[in-house]
Amino acid sequence: MEVSLDKIAQDCITAISDRIKNLNTLNIIVAGKTGVGKSTLINSMFRDNLAETGIGKPITQHMRKISKKGVPLNIYDTKGFELGKDAQKEVKKEILDTIKAGMSGTDVNKAIHCIWYCINTASNRIEPEEIEWLRDLAKENSVTEVPVIIVLTQAFSKPNAEQMKNLIQNENLDVIQVVPVLAQDFVFDESLPPIKAYGLETLLAVMTEILPEELQDTLQSVQIASLKAKKKRAQVAVATATATAFGEGFAPIPFADSALLIPTQVAMIASITAIYGLDINKSIITAFVSSALGTGGATIAGKTIAANLLKLVPGAGTVLGGTISGATAGVITTALGEAYIVLMEAIYKGDLKASELGTTEGKKKLRELFKKKVKETTQEDVQKNIEMANEVEGTALTENTIDDNPNNTTEE
Secondary structure: OEEOHHHHHHHHHHHHHHHHHOOOOEEEEEEEOOOOOHHHHHHHHEOOOOOOOOOOEEEEOOEEEEEEOOEEEEEEEEOOHHHOHHHHHHHHHHHHHHHHHHHOOOOOOOOOOEEEEEEEHHHOOOOHHHHHHHHHHHHHOOOOOOOEEEEEEOOOOHHHHHHHHHHHHOOOOOOOEEEEOEOOOEOOOOOOOOEOOEOHHHHHHHHHHHOOHHHHHHHHHHEOOOHHHHHHHHHHHHHHHHHHHHHHHOOOEEHHHHHHHHHHHHHHHHHHHHHHOOOOOHHHHHHHHHHHHOOOOOOEEHHHHHHHHHOOOOOOOOOOOOEEOHHHHHHHHHHHHHHHHHHHHHHHHOOOOHHHHOOHHHHHHHHHHHHHHHHHOOHHHHHHHHHHHHHHHOOOOOOOOOOOOOOOOOOO
């Protein structure tokens, strides 16, 4: 079986495009008084400056839908809450109507997944009508049970924010959490150091807890608040691919057919790319694939792929008949995934430019990165990945054990 590096790279690009297109859409209602900092909060949490002035389609008298092509996220932004009781009732009705409309079918892309209610911490007070409004909303939301998170915006003073948080919690409102947030660094005086932004990672963690599994990749794709959270989710994709590769390799696979593992690894690369929300072109993928798998002319046989990779794991994964075992397949897949995560993080942070990857030095760095990850990956890591994948999928652990090379010793 022959496999072209160019075909692998193109398969990756196609899979990435399909994965991004097929991400489920996350729908959030953001409510609160005018001037509480909703736009700053949205733009600090999500990519592509969704809440720029002028973006947003009015869908009701007091609500607009903020969205952007290619971003699987809809923000339903309410307005005019402070305009009096009639306006407050109308806002509540529009929120509930929007929730009911999304719940009328079974399409996850149309459902409202959570509500952020924003209160300005800098005001140092909670209006009684806001508490009353939240109680009424909870009563009427009791059937659909869309989670409500109270976000204390513009929380310049942590002690004040904590005091306000305690006051709200003492009201025993039916909300998931009260989260103080300073969405951006704030400068009071140029002679003083800025107050550092905080709270977005906490808000993201709460969102991660309340959203279903089918929206977890979407959440990580659209959020820009935590690179650590993206990595954690990307490692779930690696774990899932490792478990699949382990099962495929445990067959075991003859050297000549080892390219059968590639679709699993292509899917893994697509998932990781979608999680980081990056625009990855073919040149980046080609550089990564060629560095990890090695080149051998226009095409390389599956046997060559296996041989190149197994040079890095001497003695591992071989049984009578010259085969690649589940243990070796797992090590290779884990290392490939972890190396790709490092690459995505470097590009995400701007530490590495796409133009650098095509150079001799760039490819050398990628080869060294992959070798390093293979050397660092133990069979215990593979077993942990299998357990993580089974936990996410809710399936029983595989009965197969990893025992082909217990210490997974490697040599340079």
